[in-house]
Amino acid sequence: MRLVLEFSGGMELLFGNQKTVEADIPVSKGQQLTLAAAMAWARDNLLTERPELFMKGSSVRPGVLVLLNDTDWELCGELEAEVAEGDRVTFISTLHGG
Amino acid sequence: MRLVLEFSGGMELLFGNQKTVEADIPVSKGQQLTLAAAMAWARDNLLTERPELFMKGSSVRPGVLVLLNDTDWELCGELEAEVAEGDRVTFISTLHGG
Amino acid sequence: WDGLGHGLTKDQIARYSRQIVLHSFGVQAQSRLCLGSVLIIGAGGLGSPAALYLAAAGVGRLGLLDRDEVELSNIHRQVIHTEASVGVHKAVSAARACRALNSSIQVETHLEALTPANAVQLVRQYDVILDASDNAPTRYLISDACCAAGRPLVSGAAIGTDGQLTVYCHGDDGPCYRCLFPEAPAAGNCARCVDAGVLGVVPGIIGTLQALEAVKLLSGVGEPLSRRLLVADLAAGRFHAVKLRAKSPACVACGSAPAITAASLPQYDYTAFTGQAAANDA
Amino acid sequence: WDGLGHGLTKDQIARYSRQIVLHSFGVQAQSRLCLGSVLIIGAGGLGSPAALYLAAAGVGRLGLLDRDEVELSNIHRQVIHTEASVGVHKAVSAARACRALNSSIQVETHLEALTPANAVQLVRQYDVILDASDNAPTRYLISDACCAAGRPLVSGAAIGTDGQLTVYCHGDDGPCYRCLFPEAPAAGNCARCVDAGVLGVVPGIIGTLQALEAVKLLSGVGEPLSRRLLVADLAAGRFHAVKLRAKSPACVACGSAPAITAASLPQYDYTAFTGQAAANDA
Ligand SMILES: [Zn+2]
Ligand SMILES: [Zn+2]
Numbered sequence: 001m002r003l004v005l006e007f008s009g010g011m012e013l014l015f016g017n018q019k020t021v022e023a024d025i026p027v028s029k030g031q032q033l034t035l036a037a038a039m040a041w042a043r044d045n046l047l048t049e050r051p052e053l054f055m056k057g058s059s060v061r062p063g064v065l066v067l068l069n070d071t072d073w074e075l076c077g078e079l080e081a082e083v084a085e086g087d088r089v090t091f092i093s094t095l096h097g098g
Numbered sequence: 099m100r101l102v103l104e105f106s107g108g109m110e111l112l113f114g115n116q117k118t119v120e121a122d123i124p125v126s127k128g129q130q131l132t133l134a135a136a137m138a139w140a141r142d143n144l145l146t147e148r149p150e151l152f153m154k155g156s157s158v159r160p161g162v163l164v165l166l167n168d169t170d171w172e173l174c175g176e177l178e179a180e181v182a183e184g185d186r187v188t189f190i191s192t193l194h195g196g
Numbered sequence: 197w198d199g200l201g202h203g204l205t206k207d208q209i210a211r212y213s214r215q216i217v218l219h220s221f222g223v224q225a226q227s228r229l230c231l232g233s234v235l236i237i238g239a240g241g242l243g244s245p246a247a248l249y250l251a252a253a254g255v256g257r258l259g260l261l262d263r264d265e266v267e268l269s270n271i272h273r274q275v276i277h278t279e280a281s282v283g284v285h286k287a288v289s290a291a292r293a294c295r296a297l298n299s300s301i302q303v304e305t306h307l308e309a310l311t312p313a314n315a316v317q318l319v320r321q322y323d324v325i326l327d328a329s330d331n332a333p334t335r336y337l338i339s340d341a342c343c344a345a346g347r348p349l350v351s352g353a354a355i356g357t358d359g360q361l362t363v364y365c366h367g368d369d370g371p372c373y374r375c376l377f378p379e380a381p382a383a384g385n386c387a388r389c390v391d392a393g394v395l396g397v398v399p400g401i402i403g404t405l406q407a408l409e410a411v412k413l414l415s416g417v418g419e420p421l422s423r424r425l426l427v428a429d430l431a432a433g434r435f436h437a438v439k440l441r442a443k444s445p446a447c448v449a450c451g452s453a454p455a456i457t458a459a460s461l462p463q464y465d466y467t468a469f470t471g472q473a474a475a476n477d478a
Numbered sequence: 479w480d481g482l483g484h485g486l487t488k489d490q491i492a493r494y495s496r497q498i499v500l501h502s503f504g505v506q507a508q509s510r511l512c513l514g515s516v517l518i519i520g521a522g523g524l525g526s527p528a529a530l531y532l533a534a535a536g537v538g539r540l541g542l543l544d545r546d547e548v549e550l551s552n553i554h555r556q557v558i559h560t561e562a563s564v565g566v567h568k569a570v571s572a573a574r575a576c577r578a579l580n581s582s583i584q585v586e587t588h589l590e591a592l593t594p595a596n597a598v599q600l601v602r603q604y605d606v607i608l609d610a611s612d613n614a615p616t617r618y619l620i621s622d623a624c625c626a627a628g629r630p631l632v633s634g635a636a637i638g639t640d641g642q643l644t645v646y647c648h649g650d651d652g653p654c655y656r657c658l659f660p661e662a663p664a665a666g667n668c669a670r671c672v673d674a675g676v677l678g679v680v681p682g683i684i685g686t687l688q689a690l691e692a693v694k695l696l697s698g699v700g701e702p703l704s705r706r707l708l709v710a711d712l713a714a715g716r717f718h719a720v721k722l723r724a725k726s727p728a729c730v731a732c733g734s735a736p737a738i739t740a741a742s743l744p745q746y747d748y749t750a751f752t753g754q755a756a757a758n759d760a
Contacts, residue, residue, distance in 0.1 A: 220713065
């Protein structure tokens with residue numbers, strides 16, 4: 001399944017400084033792809049350094065906002081949200097600086 | 099044909115202060131809708147005042163930028179550009195203030 | 197002279213005439229600005245433009261809080277200060293600039309750090325709070341104090357060429373900082389901590405946008421960025437608005453049975469919660 | 479002390495350290511800023527923040543052009559001026575503020591209006607031009623002069639709660655103002671002319687974004703807004719980027735056989751072309 005993965009607020013530094021990645025994630029026939037699975041795929045296939053800055057256990061680390069098509073994943077079902085062909089999944093690290 | 103019409107930079111003042119209008123424009127069977135026709139329809143059905151601030155002859159008045167799906171109409175064929183179901187047509191008045 | 201019942205003086209009408217003639221703003225909105233108050237926490241990169249624009253716009257009472265002194269290396273982004281104010285307390289230096297812009301408003305300085313002990317009573321004194329701070333523990337403290345005191349919070353942040361902006365604790369359903377981030381990031385665990393530089397104009401843009409949000413909240417004109425996060429990638433020149441969750445009934449700060457209240461907040465250990473002291477993060 | 483071959487002094491390295499430590503910027507980009515020059519045309523609502531941030535960022539030579547004096551009703555948006563500078567020439571007042579921020583840069587004032595007679599030679603003296611003016615004839619004149627002199631132009635505009643920003647005359651295919659608007663709007667024919675008010679913070683946001691574009695152009699870091707127009711609806715808190723046409727080979731200013739050149743521009747009648755004098759529009 002083709003997804004657009006976006007990284008911002010510093011998250012891109014963990015992914016080889018890429019802000020946008022067009023990903024093609026293998027899905028078994030008849031299966032749905034969840035945000036949890038998409039995130040694990042990104043960790044295993046795209047992450048270039050310090051995985052502890054991306055995930056904590058099977059979820060995202062504290063301080064990272066996850067969006068599905070520009071909407072907070074909390075409104076879509078979080079880890080269990082189902083993603084569809086062409087969806088955009090965004091990981092934003094919250095900034096503290098001023 | 100359903101289009102989204104957007105007005106900005108002061109153009110909205112000519113259209114009852116609406117910035118976004120969901121328009122349903124009648125099209126004869128087998129006919130295409132052009133930007134010229136969409137513009138004429140907006141003039142005849144939505145414009146509430148001072149038509150000379152919107153159009154000049156059959157085109158837009160000088161100082162107004164026309165966009166089709168966020169792209170300058172000059173890149174799409176200007177008046178003759180064909181619009182499709184769901185397209186966004188935007189009219190932006192250029193600002194001079196500072 | 198108050199023929200229109202708006203409470204503005206002739207001098208105020210002259211000074212703010214370009215805002216008053218604006219149909220969508222007008223004399224009533226200007227009057228609400230002139231009667232309103234804003235506390236800006238941090239007189240640095242974000243607070244500098246926010247303070248200048250809020251003083252200029254006519255916010256009646258402006259509080260400026262900072263505990264640091266101006267350094268030369270601040271000025272590339274903290275444009276409210278000058279070379280002559282190096283070594284001067286930031287809140288004092290910023291207040292001087294605000295008064296020079298607009299002697300008709302009241303400018304108050306708070307020269308102490310914001311602490312659990314003083315946060316709620318400080319926040320209570322103002323209508324709108326601006327988070328222009330630079331570290332995670334202070335951001336949690338400000339959000340909690342705004343929940344406890346019932347004040348809307350304009351939160352801006354900037355680092356590198358990135359900026360973020362939202363309004364917390366607004367209206368019926370607006371979330372607080374803890375609703376979004378109930379668990380603090382581990383100390384040193386932000387991707388940018390190793391590279392704490394910032395292009396000076398980036399907090400300039402975010403801080404000016406914070407002033408805009410405060411003007412919207414005080415004046416009642418426009419749509420505040422509640423439940424929306426504006427994400428700015430300023431190297432690419434891109435702005436992006438994302439839709440945020442509503443407030444959580446389970447939130448320990450703004451939920452239906454909050455553990456953190458005006459009474460309990462002073463005992464809350466922000467250093468333990470975030471694993472970092474208020475000073476060591478940028 | 480120039481161990482890295484970047485031409486920065488120890489003082490400059492200290493002053494700009496937070497930009498220099500930024501990986502994507504660094505010492506080379508800072509050095510290009512320090513060796514660069516910007517002309518800001520208009521020291522008003524847009525020019526105020528632009529001048530402050532470009533002076534603070536370390537642009538080596540800053541030109542400030544305005545013909546007006548500061549009035550009290552300007553200050554709600556023109557935050558580089560103070561009450562004490564009411565009656566002072568705007569370029570002089572703005573230059574004073576820039577020098578107070580950064581005595582290590584060169585600040586030049588131009589106290590005359592920009593005219594067809596002086597435009598090309600003024601624009602030629604700087605690397606990047608900022609259009610922070612407030613009327614249509616001046617906007618055409620600035621664009622034409624940038625075409626004739628081969629200078630990139632950062633164009634900002636603001637009125638009410640709306641703002642617009644783009645970069646003209648940049649690179650191989652960037653259009654000029656005339657490529658987009660070959661025919662001038664008729665005098666008084668802008669929808670907003672009857673309602674010339676402006677919320678003060680709106681030009682603040684656009685002017686700060688103009689400073690960002692100038693920094694990008696001078697430093698070579700980031701993607702300038704060429705062939706893109708940023709449209710800001712600041713009442714709604716929305717930014718929108720639109721894709722613009724390339725330059726037109728038929729353009730009278732920047733085309734393959736331009737009628738308007740450095741030699742012919744001084745004779746061009748902007749008042750006749752736009753139907754309005756440079757002063758009577760906001
Ligand atoms: Zn909450
Ligand atoms: Zn051209």
